[in-house]
Amino acid sequence: MRATRLYQGLLRRALLSLCPLGLLVGALACGSGSGGSGLPPIAQIQQLDFSFSPSYVFGFASANTSTISIEIENAGSVPHTFTIDELGVDVTLDPQSRQIVRFGNDAGSYAFYCRFHRERGMAGSLLIGATMRPKRP
Numbered sequence: 001m002r003a004t005r006l007y008q009g010l011l012r013r014a015l016l017s018l019c020p021l022g023l024l025v026g027a028l029a030c031g032s033g034s035g036g037s038g039l040p041p042i043a044q045i046q047q048l049d050f051s052f053s054p055s056y057v058f059g060f061a062s063a064n065t066s067t068i069s070i071e072i073e074n075a076g077s078v079p080h081t082f083t084i085d086e087l088g089v090d091v092t093l094d095p096q097s098r099q100i101v102r103f104g105n106d107a108g109s110y111a112f113y114c115r116f117h118r119e120r121g122m123a124g125s126l127l128i129g130a131t132m133r134p135k136r137p
């Protein structure tokens with residue numbers, strides 16, 4: 001009887017001490033899911049012939065990483081580029097391909113366009129909002 005109560009106490013203490021560890025491991029596993037920067041892309045943009053969809057993109061900078069990323073998919077039938085002069089971004093995508101583009105984690109508004117079809121109006125804007133660092137207890 002006494003031994004059983006002691007055992008239950010030990011078991012409860014063991015479970016309590018394991019819980020924070022389990023949460024920590026879970027958070028780390030979630031954080032490293034998308035290869036590299038750790039966080040999923042802030043937006044996904046499709047390239048069509050000859051436009052971006054959406055052409056206006058809004059995302060938040062992150063307090064946890066130095067880079068952020070956008071996933072670009074060329075859903076069209078000819079090559080397109082995703083180009084942002086201010087950020088030094090210039091990638092070319094073949095038809096039916098996708099690519100994750102990473103750049104600095106700086107809030108601001110940026111114009112993006114396709115170098116091949118800019119004169120056809122293949123352009124858009126990206127707005128990255130600033131994020132306040134979460135308060136830690």
Ligand SMILES: [Cu+2]
Binds near residue numbers: 050079114118
């Ligand atoms: Cu294009």
